[in-house]
Amino acid sequence: xxxxxxxxxxxxxxxxxxxxxxxxxxxxxxxxxxxxxxxxxxxxxxxxxxxxxxxxxxxxxxxxxxxxxxxxxxxxxxxxxxxxxxxxxxxxxxxxxxxxxxxxxxxxxxxxxxxxxxxxxxxxxxxxxxxxxxxxxxxxxxxxxxxxxxxxxxxxxxxxxxxxxxxxxxxxxxxxxxxxxxxxxxxxxxxxxxxxxxxxxxxxxxxxxxxxxxxxxxxxxxxxxxxxxxxxxxxxxxxxxxxxxxxxxxxxxxxxxxxxxxxxxxxxxxxxxxxxxxxxxxxxxxxxxxxxxxxxxxxxxxxxxxxxxx
Amino acid sequence: xxxxxxxxxxxxxxxxxxxxxxxxxxxxxxxxxxxxxxxxxxxxxxxxxxxxxxxxxxxxxxxxxxxxxxxxxxxxxxxxxxxxxxxxxxxxxxxxxxxxxxxxxxxxxxxxxxxxxxxxxxxxxxxxxxxxxxxxxxxxxxxxxxxxxxxxxxxxxxxxxxxxxxxxxxxxxxxxxxxxxxxxxxxxxxxxxxxxxxxxxxxxxxxxxxxxxxxxxxxxxxxxxxxxxxxxxxxxxxxx
Numbered sequence: 001x002x003x004x005x006x007x008x009x010x011x012x013x014x015x016x017x018x019x020x021x022x023x024x025x026x027x028x029x030x031x032x033x034x035x036x037x038x039x040x041x042x043x044x045x046x047x048x049x050x051x052x053x054x055x056x057x058x059x060x061x062x063x064x065x066x067x068x069x070x071x072x073x074x075x076x077x078x079x080x081x082x083x084x085x086x087x088x089x090x091x092x093x094x095x096x097x098x099x100x101x102x103x104x105x106x107x108x109x110x111x112x113x114x115x116x117x118x119x120x121x122x123x124x125x126x127x128x129x130x131x132x133x134x135x136x137x138x139x140x141x142x143x144x145x146x147x148x149x150x151x152x153x154x155x156x157x158x159x160x161x162x163x164x165x166x167x168x169x170x171x172x173x174x175x176x177x178x179x180x181x182x183x184x185x186x187x188x189x190x191x192x193x194x195x196x197x198x199x200x201x202x203x204x205x206x207x208x209x210x211x212x213x214x215x216x217x218x219x220x221x222x223x224x225x226x227x228x229x230x231x232x233x234x235x236x237x238x239x240x241x242x243x244x245x246x247x248x249x250x251x252x253x254x255x256x257x258x259x260x261x262x263x264x265x266x267x268x269x270x271x272x273x274x275x276x277x278x279x280x281x282x283x284x285x286x287x288x289x290x291x292x293x294x295x296x297x298x299x300x301x302x303x304x305x306x307x308x309x310x
Numbered sequence: 311x312x313x314x315x316x317x318x319x320x321x322x323x324x325x326x327x328x329x330x331x332x333x334x335x336x337x338x339x340x341x342x343x344x345x346x347x348x349x350x351x352x353x354x355x356x357x358x359x360x361x362x363x364x365x366x367x368x369x370x371x372x373x374x375x376x377x378x379x380x381x382x383x384x385x386x387x388x389x390x391x392x393x394x395x396x397x398x399x400x401x402x403x404x405x406x407x408x409x410x411x412x413x414x415x416x417x418x419x420x421x422x423x424x425x426x427x428x429x430x431x432x433x434x435x436x437x438x439x440x441x442x443x444x445x446x447x448x449x450x451x452x453x454x455x456x457x458x459x460x461x462x463x464x465x466x467x468x469x470x471x472x473x474x475x476x477x478x479x480x481x482x483x484x485x486x487x488x489x490x491x492x493x494x495x496x497x498x499x500x501x502x503x504x505x506x507x508x509x510x511x512x513x514x515x516x517x518x519x520x521x522x523x524x525x526x527x528x529x530x531x532x533x534x535x536x537x538x539x540x541x542x543x544x545x546x547x548x549x550x
Contacts (some may be wrong), residue, residue, distance in 0.1 A: 137550050219397070249399065288360055289396040291380040292389070293459065300381075303409060307400035 005038045008105050009074055016074045016101030016133040026072040029056055031084065032078040045096075047070055055085030055094075055117075057100075062091030062123065073102040078142065078194045080112035085117045092155075102146055104169070106138035106261040113145040119135035120150070122185075132162070136169030146175045150177045154185035156211065161188040165204040166201065168194070168310065175203040182244075183211030184218040191220040195256070205234040209242035209271070218246045223305055224256030235260040238271025248277040251308060311336055312357065312388075312463050317366035319352055326352050326361070331416045333462070336360045337493045339485060341506050343527075343533070344515030350499045351393060354465045357497075358390040370463070374534065389461030393468045395448040397440045400458075403451055404435035410455045422541040426484060428477045429481075445472040459486050464488070468497045470505060482508060506530055 005013070005021050009032065013019050020291045027045035030037040034054070044064040074084060088098065106112040117294050122128055136144030152160055166173060169210050178185050182236075187207065204239055207216050216236065224230045236244045250258040264273040282304050290300035312334045327349045334340055342350050355361040357368065359380040368376045370531040375383055398406070407423060408414050415423075420429035427450035435445060439451065449472050456464055466485075470478055483510055498505055506512060512529040514521040522529060532542055 134425075260499060283396075286394045286398055288380060289392065290409065292358055292360075292384050293455070294381055294384040294412065295409065296381050297379075301399065303405075304398065307398055310400045 003032075005037075006256045008076060011039075012074050012103030012135070012137075013072055013103060015135050016103045017070055017099050019070060019072070021098075021190070024070065025246075026068045026070070026244045027058070027071070028072075030070075030074070031082075034080060034082045034084075038083050040252045042067060047069070050085060050187060050271070053085050055081060055087070057071035058086065058088045058089070060090045060094050060096055062093055062126075064091065064094040064096055066095060067096040068099065068292075070099045071117065072100065073114055075102065075104040075106070075112050075114050075168070075300060078108035078112060078140075079272040081111075081113045081115075083115045083117070083214065085150070086119070088118065088120045088122075090120065090122045090126045090128055090158075093125050094123065095127040096236075097129045097131070099134035102148075104136040104144040105195070106136065106140055106144050106147070107242040108138075108140040108142045110140075111143040113143075113149075114223075115147040115149070117149045118151070120152045120160060122158040122160055123181070124155045126155075127158070128160045130160060130162045130261055132164045132196055134166040134170055136171065137177060138169075143177060145172045146170050147174045148176070152177070152179040152187065152200075154179065154181045154214075155184060156183045158182075159186040159188075161190075163190045163192075165192045165309075166194070167192070168196075168200070170195075171199055171250060174203045177204070178206045179216070179244055180208045181211055181214035181216065183237075184213045186214070189218045189220075191218075191222075193220070193222040193230065194225070194309060195223070195230055200229040203233070204230045205236075205246075207235070207244065208237045209241060210239050212241045214240070216242040216245070218244075220248045220250075221308055222248075222258070223253065224250060224258050224307065227251045227255045227310070229257045231259045231261070232277075233263075234275070234276075235263040236265065238264070238266045238268060238273050240268050241270075242272070244271075244273045246275045248250050248274075248279075249308075250279040252279060252281050252304070311371060313369040314353075314357070315367045315369065317350075317353070317356060317363045317368070319356060319361065319363050325400075326518050327356070330366070330518075330520060332513065332520065333477050334495050334497060336363070336495055337414070337489075338510040339496045339498065339508055340511045340513060341509035342497060342499045342513045342515060343501060343506065345522070348515040349518040350515050351467055353377065354390060354497075354499060355503060356465050357465060358388060359462075360390075383393055384414070384461075387462035389456050389459045389464040391452050391456045391464070391466040391469055393471065395445075395452040397438075397448070399440055401439050402436050403439060406439055406460060407435075410458050422455045424451075426457060426480065427451070428480050429454070438514050446474060449476055452483060452546065453481060457488065460488070461494065463495045464497070466500075468499055468501075470500060470502050478504075503534065506533070 260277040264274040317330040513523040
């Protein structure tokens, strides 16, 4: 290993990707403070540094099965604005798990920012599970900013399941996801966000269902505490015989604010699009039930939040 | 022993409970019955602390608990099975049983509590307590929670509602086990003749007051003959 991780690196990697760096297997590319930290490739998965801009190409051969790629990013250097372009080329019939994530450790007064632009080209009948965790920590009052953009192209019969989690320490985020689906492809997005203090989080989904029998499920669950603000927007374009289900559920606490802006465009008689949005405080009856089992109000709230974001 | 002394409760100018005084002795099954709107469920909520009485006192094992919060009463040994089970997003059947137990139960323990209510653990422990479960399933899980909590004083508000005949039989078994195995008191709000039949004592509510109370042998025969306002459901015949 060309670089030796320190304790902060190890903790961040554990939090965002649940990995122990000394036991990491498969393909991986760890980026720290805007530079390559350590990389491993496998016979089926190659990782190449881009020449025209900062970032990498991850090339997954067709028929690659049960392999994983870890591409975590660590930001510890204060005041850094790290922008990176990662492109995933997933071959036909592959079945892989990709784990990304960014952890910021910022003890300074300066802003630390990471903008990851991830583009997925998923080949015919390939299956991808994509997990992305965002986390911030540090003793300073400098802002931790994460603005990820994800662009997804699903070829015929391809499926992608994207799970994103941001639960702590990110001062500001604008999360943009765009997807273009061909025939029989399926996109599942599960987003979980918790904001506290004065944090703000904006998520924006745009999905075009262009191929017959394409489908998408977008589920966003969020908790807004203290004086934090969240905005959820989704725009689903049903251009053919297709199915979409968008569900936005938010729990409001304290003085937080949540806005949900749903849009579903049915541009074809056979487009079947559903949007559900619910924003509200924790239901009183849920607290009462858990308190009747012996939990204090605070413990009851914690259990409800833990379950909601599970 | 739980005692209610002169409990009054009114809302929107309507007297829902009028000066209720009653003692629930230990080691008994007491069934509270009466017409809808007669104040039974309100009484249960007042005992659990979900509603606070306008006046009067609640004494549990000699201690005045009138001002105590729900969770304090729960920890002292009061349990309450809701008439309408509460749904949770993300909390699974396994989670709620672990929360009830206050520790992580192993699969075998989870299985035992769920099979008592006629549910197969492997099909249920990872399922969320939300609208994906039927009303009857949610109700059975609610009962399993209270059987697991095994409080000294347990209230069941219409436990049979939405439960089919098969699980109704196991429901009766649960009450009988709770009654036989412990010194605990079970109070059941019900209209079911078969549940009235397992009572030691019956309390009849009418318009926010206790109309009559006493041993089952005294109350039940007159109830079944004379009731006009309350419909008592005769025991259904089972093929099994």
